[in-house]
Amino acid sequence: MKLLSILLGLSFALTGLNAAAFEQEAKSKSAVVKLSAEKPLVVGNNTIVFEIKQDAKATTGDTVTVKAFMPAMPGMPYMENKEAATELGNGKYESVVNFSMGGTWQIHIFVTPKDGKKYRVKTSINL
Ligand SMILES: [Cu+2]
Numbered sequence: 827m828k829l830l831s832i833l834l835g836l837s838f839a840l841t842g843l844n845a846a847a848f849e850q851e852a853k854s855k856s857a858v859v860k861l862s863a864e865k866p867l868v869v870g871n872n873t874i875v876f877e878i879k880q881d882a883k884a885t886t887g888d889t890v891t892v893k894a895f896m897p898a899m900p901g902m903p904y905m906e907n908k909e910a911a912t913e914l915g916n917g918k919y920e921s922v923v924n925f926s927m928g929g930t931w932q933i934h935i936f937v938t939p940k941d942g943k944k945y946r947v948k949t950s951i952n953l
Contacts, residue, residue, distance in 0.1 A: 848866060852935065867925070868925075869928055872923050872925065874920070878890070878935075885937075892923055892933065933949045
């Protein structure tokens with residue numbers, strides 16, 4: 827009985843590790859992108875997974891680039907970083923996104939399908 831409760835506790839702990847600390851959805855006319863991260867987003871580097879569905883289907887072989895930027899503000903220049911995402915499979919692409927400060931960041935996800943027209947999905951992240 828004791829062993830069973832230890833095993834149960836362990837499986838709950840592991841399930842907890844799999845839960846995303848950050849989740850958000852971005853949409854365009856034909857695509858839905860689910861953003862998620864295992865760790866809460868921070869100032870600095872963040873590994874974010876982008877799950878892309880075009881016309882409700884998971885895509886493969888897309889070229890995905892993620893741009894994060896903050897418009898110029900009084901006393902602060904325009905800030906931007908752009909990174910290519912790596913394909914994980916099942917419509918998932920992973921990229922490191924760097925936020926150099928707290929505030930609202932605009933996110934543009936550029937998708938070039940294997941065969942098809944390039945499109946962009948926009949969202950913003952409050953840090
Ligand atoms: Cu700023």
